[in-house]
Amino acid sequence: MITFDDVSLNYDARHTALSNINIHIDKGEFVFIVGPSGAGKSTFVKILTHELVPETGSVIVNNIKINKLKPSKVPYYRRSLGIVFQDFRLLSEKTVFENIAFVLRVTGTKSKDIKERVNKVLDLVGLRGKEKELPSKLSGGEQQRVAIARALVNQPTLLIADEPTGNLDPKTSEEIMKLFTEINHMGTTIIMVTHNKDLVNAMHKRVVNIEEGHIVNDVKKGGYDLNV
Numbered sequence: 001m002i003t004f005d006d007v008s009l010n011y012d013a014r015h016t017a018l019s020n021i022n023i024h025i026d027k028g029e030f031v032f033i034v035g036p037s038g039a040g041k042s043t044f045v046k047i048l049t050h051e052l053v054p055e056t057g058s059v060i061v062n063n064i065k066i067n068k069l070k071p072s073k074v075p076y077y078r079r080s081l082g083i084v085f086q087d088f089r090l091l092s093e094k095t096v097f098e099n100i101a102f103v104l105r106v107t108g109t110k111s112k113d114i115k116e117r118v119n120k121v122l123d124l125v126g127l128r129g130k131e132k133e134l135p136s137k138l139s140g141g142e143q144q145r146v147a148i149a150r151a152l153v154n155q156p157t158l159l160i161a162d163e164p165t166g167n168l169d170p171k172t173s174e175e176i177m178k179l180f181t182e183i184n185h186m187g188t189t190i191i192m193v194t195h196n197k198d199l200v201n202a203m204h205k206r207v208v209n210i211e212e213g214h215i216v217n218d219v220k221k222g223g224y225d226l227n228v
């Protein structure tokens with residue numbers, strides 16, 4: 001599903017963010033990306049979301065060579081991904097329902113289909129009954145669930161999460177991880193960047209450790225620290 005072949009990216013002459021990255025991720029995998037601050041994790045994610053395009057190497061996602069994507073195809077490619085951020089990024093003046101429906105409205109989906117699909121993801125994230133609320137009336141964990149529902153409403157095959165539990169307490173973080181596990185079991189590939197050692201150690205999933213722009217470890221059922 002994802003192949004990085006000898007990918008390097010420099011922000012400028014002094015900042016090499018990623019060097020010669022080679023990695024393959026299969027459909028249905030759950031992969032944690034860990035490493036110290038400034039290691040290159042967000043850069044890795046931004047390449048996947050096509051916010052950044054590497055100077056060298058090739059990146060293939062769902063059979064599309066995204067480092068050669070035509071600008072006109074970028075919005076279409078992005079809509080094939082689900083993306084979740086640390087700071088939720090909900091539209092504060094729109095209800096829960098409208099936040100989730102937004103992308104479907106933009107792409108001209110029929111009202112009846114929107115209702116069906118939004119309700120389905122609200123059920124999945126456990127937020128039925130909250131659809132008329134504004135995000136400010138929800139807890140952090142609930143806001144992140146709305147963001148996850150929004151990411152899933154287009155039925156992406158790949159969900160990318162950059163520090164999704166960074167603003168949440170430990171119990172809420174665990175609940176979000178249960179939801180991710182459920183989503184993964186439904187077939188969605190998940191790539192999650194995190195500094196949360198306890199969550200990574202509890203999950204026993206693939207752990208890719210990036211340091212100073214290099215993959216220094218990649219373990220199938222790994223833990224947060226090297227060689228665990």
Ligand SMILES: Nc1ncnc2c1ncn2[C@@H]1O[C@H](COP(=O)(O)OP(=O)(O)OP(=O)(O)O)[C@@H](O)[C@H]1O
Nearest residue numbers: 011012015016017036037038039040041042043044
């Ligand atoms: N816009 C930018 N311009 C120049 N250098 C940048 C830019 N963004 C990131 N960098 C540098 O690239 C390297 C990798 O940054 P990146 O944000 O990918 O790290 P990270 O592993 O996600 O860190 P964190 O865990 O703190 O979020 C760092 O040395 C950083 O200072």
